Amino acid sequence: MKIVRIILSLSFIIYFNSSFAQEKKVNNPLQEQDLALLDIITADSINPLNIQLNSDIFNFGFDTKTFKDIALVKKGKDVWLQPLGTGRLYKLEKSKSNYSLIRIDSTIHSGVNYKAFTFQLNDTLFQYGGAGFWNMRGIMTFFSPKTHEWEIYPSNTIVNGYDDYTHFIKYKLDVEASKLYITKSLAYANMPKDFSINDIDSCYEFDFHKNSWTNLGATNPELIKVLQASNYYNFNFNGLLIFQNYLDYYWINFKKNEFGKIKSSTNNLMKQPWLSLYSTKESYESLQFNLGSTVYLIKITAGKKLSYASYSFDATEIDQSTVQYVYKVENPLAHFFFNKVIPYFTPSVSITILIAFGIFFIIYRQRKKRVPKEVNARLNYNFYHSLTIIEKELIQVLYKNHQKGESISTKVINKIIGVQNKDVLTQNKSRSDHFLKINQKYKLSTQQQLPLIIKTRDSLDKRQYNYGLEPSYLIYLEKMIESEKTMFDE
Numbered sequence: 001m002k003i004v005r006i007i008l009s010l011s012f013i014i015y016f017n018s019s020f021a022q023e024k025k026v027n028n029p030l031q032e033q034d035l036a037l038l039d040i041i042t043a044d045s046i047n048p049l050n051i052q053l054n055s056d057i058f059n060f061g062f063d064t065k066t067f068k069d070i071a072l073v074k075k076g077k078d079v080w081l082q083p084l085g086t087g088r089l090y091k092l093e094k095s096k097s098n099y100s101l102i103r104i105d106s107t108i109h110s111g112v113n114y115k116a117f118t119f120q121l122n123d124t125l126f127q128y129g130g131a132g133f134w135n136m137r138g139i140m141t142f143f144s145p146k147t148h149e150w151e152i153y154p155s156n157t158i159v160n161g162y163d164d165y166t167h168f169i170k171y172k173l174d175v176e177a178s179k180l181y182i183t184k185s186l187a188y189a190n191m192p193k194d195f196s197i198n199d200i201d202s203c204y205e206f207d208f209h210k211n212s213w214t215n216l217g218a219t220n221p222e223l224i225k226v227l228q229a230s231n232y233y234n235f236n237f238n239g240l241l242i243f244q245n246y247l248d249y250y251w252i253n254f255k256k257n258e259f260g261k262i263k264s265s266t267n268n269l270m271k272q273p274w275l276s277l278y279s280t281k282e283s284y285e286s287l288q289f290n291l292g293s294t295v296y297l298i299k300i301t302a303g304k305k306l307s308y309a310s311y312s313f314d315a316t317e318i319d320q321s322t323v324q325y326v327y328k329v330e331n332p333l334a335h336f337f338f339n340k341v342i343p344y345f346t347p348s349v350s351i352t353i354l355i356a357f358g359i360f361f362i363i364y365r366q367r368k369k370r371v372p373k374e375v376n377a378r379l380n381y382n383f384y385h386s387l388t389i390i391e392k393e394l395i396q397v398l399y400k401n402h403q404k405g406e407s408i409s410t411k412v413i414n415k416i417i418g419v420q421n422k423d424v425l426t427q428n429k430s431r432s433d434h435f436l437k438i439n440q441k442y443k444l445s446t447q448q449q450l451p452l453i454i455k456t457r458d459s460l461d462k463r464q465y466n467y468g469l470e471p472s473y474l475i476y477l478e479k480m481i482e483s484e485k486t487m488f489d490e
Helices: 002-019 032-042 221-229 266-280 330-346 348-368 374-386 389-404 410-417 424-446 470-488
Strands: 050-056 069-075 080-084 090-095 100-101 117-121 124-128 141-142 150-155 171-173 177-183 185-188 196-201 202-207 212-217 234-239 242-246 248-253 259-260 284-291 294-301 308-312 453-457 465-469
Touching: 002 348, 032 080, 032 090, 032 308, 050 117, 050 284, 069 117, 080 124, 117 171, 117 389, 171 234, 177 266, 185 389, 234 284, 266 294, 266 308, 294 330, 374 424, 389 410, 389 424, 389 465, 389 470, 410 465, 424 453, 465 470
Parallel strands: none
Antiparallel strands: 050 069, 069 080, 080 090, 090 100, 117 124, 124 141, 141 150, 171 177, 177 202, 185 196, 202 212, 234 242, 242 248, 248 259, 284 294, 294 308, 453 465
């Protein structure tokens, strides 16, 4: 019975330790170069950083038998360390000049995500690509604060990616747009039969809003040549990815589909700290990264002593004469519309444009309605002289009655148009035809929208209609009628 209790107690302790591994504090014996690197990184409490460290140089006290690289991710004051391939994740704590690591994961199994690209987006740690279980992994994983493990991030399609320092893949995270860009896809073709590789030189985009990959197009062969000759170090400056090709600096802007070289004058200034630090006969290991606009060049000598140089980089100093495309677009017009035009239509810009268009439309309509008096007079003159004798007589009678404040009755109208002795149906149709023709002529001649002759029901007999003139047109009709009367009198 005692043996059973002992076994149960030990089982509980093992389970407790594995389940709550994230709460275990680990004080690691940091090396001199580890401390020196952390001093540089933690001195900046604003700018983000994600770099991959060689565990032969920086091991932070970890047992490095099962892995070769450590991902370091920083956001503001927070720093995480992740031995790639193990699943373990540590949070860095700093108190005065002392550093300690807290394991925050509950990972049990390991062996995946070696050399994965590790980054943070929207307060979540992600890993893409890498290798594991004898395959190249094209999946996206994220660290869950609920399960304290790396979970698979869903996506519509899988793109394989693996950077083993032989085949170069450049990664660029666009935090504002929540997108990840890569310059190529690599995958084993016939695993486990052989190790042949499918090398697809196409640029891909992963949209975290849609959880989907998109093939942007074939990578520019000129860019491929530059990437194959470049070193391992990348610098992220807002929308640009900067990298070196020996002592020449290049930039990539995936969003604008452009790449090129840094200006020669700026490139020469950037070379000086590089040459002053690295042009020595002693053997050394190097590391380069940027925090904001400051680039750090790190040198670790054989005695594990760390020294560094730094310089400030202006991301606007690019040589426009060297600009080329990053990937070949199949439909340039659609690409221009969706990638060049649509991104500028932010909510504030769209609202401003709609308001401006509305104001313009209102002013345009008002100006269109406001016809100059001279033009109106001429249009009305043309209209009046296009009328027949009967139509003129009808308007004159309507005008005189309007001056008296009266409407003209149907009997008077029937007499003028000569249908007083006809049946009611014929009278109604004849009146309607005459007034319709007059209104049509007025609308065509003057471009006015309201009818010239209007009809209203009689106040005493609702079966009858009375006819009158649109009041806003009377000033022009008065002149025409008076002018016609003067000519007749002469």
